[in-house]
Amino acid sequence: MNTTVETILNHRSIRKFKSEKLTKDQIHTIVKAAQQASTSSHVMAYTIIGITDENLKAELSAVSGQPYVKDNGHLFVFCGDLNRIYQQASIEEQSQMQESMESTEQFIVTTIDAALAAQNASVAAESMGLGICFLGSLRNDITRVSNLLKLPEHVIPLFGLAVGYPDQDPEIKPRLPLEVVYQENEYATDKQHALIRDFDNQLTSYYQNRSSNTRTDTWTEQMIRKYSHPIRMDVTPFMKDKKFNKR
Template identity: 70%
Template sequence: MNQVIEGLLSHRSIRKFTDEKLTQEQIYTIVKSAQQASSSSNVMAYSIIGITDQKLKNELYKVSGQKHVKNNAHMFVFCGDLHRINQLASSEEKASIKENMESTEQFIVATIDAALAAQNASVAAESMGLGICYIGSLRNDINRVNELLGLPEHVIPLFGLITGYPDHKPDIKPRLPLEAIYHENKYKSYDEQYPLIEAYDNEMKSYYEHRSSNTKVDTWSDQMIRKYSKPTRMDVTPFVKSKKLNKR
């Protein structure tokens, strides 16, 4: 097993960081690594906003409610971005690209491009001995984040990625069995998946009961039912459409 795979298999989200800051070289290396991710037709339909202003971090913390959003060495916000492409077009061309620009397909392209870039950034950061944590909770108030970052039409904040030197070493959270995720040639029936999920629930119950901090009694299945029983971030849909994305 090589070092890259070892690093991937030992990933854990870090939520406590030392006070040590990242150098400009480290930041640029992470961004350059992100840029080398695969991109649909080389559209590169994303932008990365580095958050260095502590006051801005504090405001983003108010949205997310997660302390590590304000206490970290560096924060990146990954945005789906078709604004650049739209700006390339003349006023006449804008009319001709409008339907395609506002389609679900191009929204998916922007989302995937940003996610691929972010994962490259994460692997690069962890290879430097840094810890990372994705921050989807920026979408708790997506309109406020949009306002704070001054995002134009065709640009939406998707998630944050915080980095820094770890100040704790949490346990590695188990994942679903490979056989539940990997389907060969056709999708497995739920009856085939159920025993795997049941085994995973037992593993997760043991993990939560015995991990080094924040112990509790819970299972993955129970978590998922609770999560999807309560509608959340329902303002994201009208927000995305207001930015002239995913309208068609």
């Protein structure tokens, strides 16, 4: 196995970092790796905001309710961004672009672009001996995050990425069986139940035996609980206010 695949297969989220900050060189290497991800039609529909102001970090940490948003080597916030394109256009061109900019299709483009960039950043960081944790918890109060970062229309905060030197060594979390997530030629529902039952048992044993935060749970129960309680329903009107996903 080559070292790139090894890095990817050894991924686990890190939620406790040493206090050492990333250097400018490390930050730039991670951002360059993010930028080199594939991007839909070369749109590069994202902006990455690095948070160096400790007060701002503390505010974002309060939104997320997670201390590692504040205590890390560096915090990146990944934003979907069609604003920079919009700003290049004349008033007349902007009105021609409006329908496309507000479409679900372009909303998907921005979220995919940002996610691909972030995953490249993560793999780069992990290959440099750093740990990472994605932070969807910034969407706990998406309007507040948007205001804190002074995001204009056509720019939306999607998630954070905490990066730093790991101060913990968590076990690798099991994934669904390959046969469940990779299928050939058609979608097969019927084979999934038995495989997922096995996975539930495997995950129960992982939760019971891991070195911290042990609990009794299965993947199925966790997912049904998750999708039975809608969260962050304010995200829908927020996106529309920002001129995304309106049509």
